[in-house]
Amino acid sequence: MSNYYDSDDDVVLVQQGAEKSARAKDVRYSTWSQSELEKQMFSWSLHDVLNKNLLKKRVKKIPRTFTSLKEYMGSFTVPLIEETRADLFSAMESIKHAPAAEVIRIEERCSNEQIIYSLLTRKADPVNNLQEVYAPKDADILLLTDRKPRHISDLDAAHFGLESSLFAVFLINMTTYNRIWSALDAVVASVRNTDIIPMIVNYNPKIGQECSSELPLHLPDTVLGGLQDFRLNKSQKVAVLDCVSVMQQGGPSVRLIWGPPGAGKTKTISTLLWAMLIKNHRTLTCAPTNIAVVEVASLVVTLLEDPSAGSGKTCFLSDVVLFGNEDRMNVYGNLARIFLEKRTRRLQKCLMQVQDGCIV
Incomplete structure (x- = not known):
């Protein structure tokens, strides 16, 4: 018996130069948007993710004291971007053990700024009955390839087309990163928790x-x-x-x-x-x-x-x-x-x- 997972949360596939589709009529997707952190992440090439020195000149030592709320929040912005890159790199290093699912059907639902697809998946190794089906969740970052990678070097040769068999390999989930990114918004922080934030900044x-x-x-x-x-x-x-x-x-x-x-x-x-x-x-x-x-x-x-x-x-x-x-x-x-x-x-x-x- 095959185990399948039909994604209720459709997958957003980001491609450079994607054009709007005539089928973009479903308002369900009209409110979806990338965070600024996600935009930076999707701008990276594979070489960028693997480059440990990508943000070396931008990451500064976080001071012990701060002169303003804006300086306090800004001190953690670039380190968070670097942490995201490092976690992506770590996930790719251990990609052999990453959760994965075979994509047996992929269908374009609609497009806006990005292309949105609905996926039907099953476990990558149908012979292994003990393996659970990987079920993509909201904010999961997936790697779509024509075969399940066994080593980080396999990613250089990876390619795919919608007509070929695909594997969805889980890398990281962006939920926590996005929440931290939102919390670092100095404008928003200035109007919430007004008692505790000045105590932290002036600690x-x-x-x-x-x-x-x-x-x-x-x-x-x-x-x-x-x-x-x-x-x-x-x-x-x-x-x-x-x-x-x-x-x-x-x-x-x-x-x-x-x-x-x-x-x-x-x-x-x-x-x-x-x-x-x-x-x-x-x-x-x-x-x-x-x-x-x-x-x-x-x-x-x-x-x-x-x-x-x-x-x-x-x-x-x-x-x-x-x-x-x-x-x-x-x-x-x-x-x-x-x-x-x-x-x-x-x-x-x-x-x-x-x-x-x-x-x-």
């Missing part, structure tokens, strides 16, 4: 450092006694205690927890969230990627279930709610117990009433 790290240096490594708070069992180093413990102390004092404040990869930032944040739960303080945690959210949530669940942490009598998994895109977050195991949609479905089953032999 003075010396204030936090001075307060942290005055903190003892043990707060006179037996409620947080389990903190000693989490094997935090000195800087991690000071960061957690500093944030808890600031929270108890009340009033708005900003603290920056930073460090190179592997420094334990995720563990520190997770421990801080555990402490906030112990103190019965509601906390909203956000992150730019699904992976980051899942990592933090997983560690928080682990800490809550740790019998040595002493949180069993004061905190429960029902106190934690995880929400986001279920498919992309790959929610399973203990995370399924705190994921909002799965929790809602379980509650619906519990609250259903049986009347006259029917479930309502």
Whole structure:
């Protein structure tokens, strides 16, 4: 049996010099437009994507302080473009393992500035029954080729025509990049979150450092006694205690927890969230990627279930709610117990009433 996927979100194929089609009558596509980040990405050639020095002269060191909101937002714009290029390059390097689907039908639906197609796909290897069908999602960047690439060098010889068999190979999804790009709009940022943004722009790290240096490594708070069992180093413990102390004092404040990869930032944040739960303080945690959210949530669940942490009598998994895109977050195991949609479905089953032999 063949597995097929019929795309509800039609694929936008960007081609230079594309002309408008006479069939462009469906208003469904009239609101679609590329972000400025996507326009830059589609302007790159394959050689540009593979060129690690493409934006070397444009990427500047991000300063510690900023003179204006515009300077703050602008400092992250080019690094985001470079990050997009680097992630595309990384996806191409490991293209042998990239999700792919065979395109068995491609049909032009309409055209405007770009050409829009509807695709019918099936898994690239019909013999492998364990392989799931790759289902293209909104904002996926696909590589269309006449055969599934096994190495990055295969891309140089790749070509396709609508009359030939095609493979759609997944590279990256642009949703997160576009959201970050939109958040870096200084004009929009100036009229939203007006209280917190100036605090971030004018953040003075010396204030936090001075307060942290005055903190003892043990707060006179037996409620947080389990903190000693989490094997935090000195800087991690000071960061957690500093944030808890600031929270108890009340009033708005900003603290920056930073460090190179592997420094334990995720563990520190997770421990801080555990402490906030112990103190019965509601906390909203956000992150730019699904992976980051899942990592933090997983560690928080682990800490809550740790019998040595002493949180069993004061905190429960029902106190934690995880929400986001279920498919992309790959929610399973203990995370399924705190994921909002799965929790809602379980509650619906519990609250259903049986009347006259029917479930309502």
